[in-house]
Amino acid sequence: MKKIILTLIAALGIATGAQASGGDTVAWDKAPNHLNDLPSLQNGAKLFVNYCLNCHSAAFMRYNRLRDIGLTDQQIKDNMLFATDKVGDTMKAAIDPKQAGEWFGANPPDLTLVARSRSGHGGTGADYLYTYLRSYYRDPTKATGWNNLVFPSVGMPHVLWEMQGEREPLFDTVKQHGHDAKVFTGRWKQVTPGTLTQVQYDEAVGDLVGYLQWMSEPAQNSRVRIGVWVLLFLGVFTVIAWRLNAAFWKEVN
Structure with a gap:
């Protein structure tokens, strides 16, 4: 229960992190692009289930969609599901939303x-999350x-601190405006x-962020691949149509 409560506090922190005014003073690091790296996405999915799904939900994602990153139904059952979940279920948080609302006044x-919900500093939401999860430090003045x-x-709290250690x-x-800063x-x-x-640790965070980025649009790799083939087809068809048009008007003239 203690772990769930701490992770819930973490969830609420991520939710409001985009509103923090002080964060604008730190440049965001570029998140690695792992959208085509299936082992990386699989590791990111495992980290998400183990560290995020205690309090967070992914209501628009079903477990069986993890087939798209190379996992079989059996692997999903063995490594990703809680005892009461089924492969076709959506990713629901382990905590009861009603209880979370009663305890903390808000659901994670x-x-x-x-x-996809954050951009700035010339970066993306993935860059923000990648920098955010690597920028924790101990502060005894905080609760x-x-x-x-x-x-x-x-x-x-830093839910991944055991992996990263303390920094x-x-x-x-x-001097800024006559004061020390x-x-x-x-x-x-x-x-x-x-x-x-x-x-x-940076690689692990990159895997987790990559999975979060993939989860925001699971079809994006297919969309890009299909888009490239469509553009190639249109290019070839344009040449063929141009030559047919020239041949047709040649006969007319």
């Missing part, structure tokens, strides 16, 4: 389209013990190690 947001550079004073951002002190240097100090190295 649906994540089906979260990767959860965590803070975030992208979303200062975040109400969400500390490094700041420089500069701390400016993030872009560098971090590792305080305690996680179960993954920083490179491995």
Whole structure:
């Protein structure tokens, strides 16, 4: 129950993170493009189920749609489903929405389209999520013990901290409008190690964000592929139609 409550707080933090004013001071990192990498998407789906689905729902996504990223029904049953779920069910949060509303005054947001809901800094929602999930640091002054550079004073704990470990951002002190101000240097100090190295953690977050991006439009790879073939067909057909038109008017003249 404690894990569910903490993850719910995290969910509410993601939902309101886009409204944080302080996050505009940190540039977003470019999220890796894993939309055509099936093993990456499969790992992202596993991370989503294990760390996000306790409190978040994906009401517009069914488990059986994971076939599109190379999973069989048996693999979905063995690795993705809770005990009472079926392959044809939608991805519903493990927590009761009614209870969540009673406990916290609001239900956690649906994540089906979260990767498409934020843009800025010349980046996408995927870039925001990728930077956000890699910008946590310990802050004992906060109720959860965590803070975030992208979303200062975040109400969400770092649910992936065991993988990343604890880090500390490094700041420089500069003069701004006659006052000293701390400016993030872009560098971090590792305080305690996680179960993954920083490179491995970045890859894991990239997989999770890639899955969230894919989930926002599962048909996008097919749409792009079909679009390319349609454009090629139209190009070839245009040449054929032009030559037929020239041959027809040649006979008329």
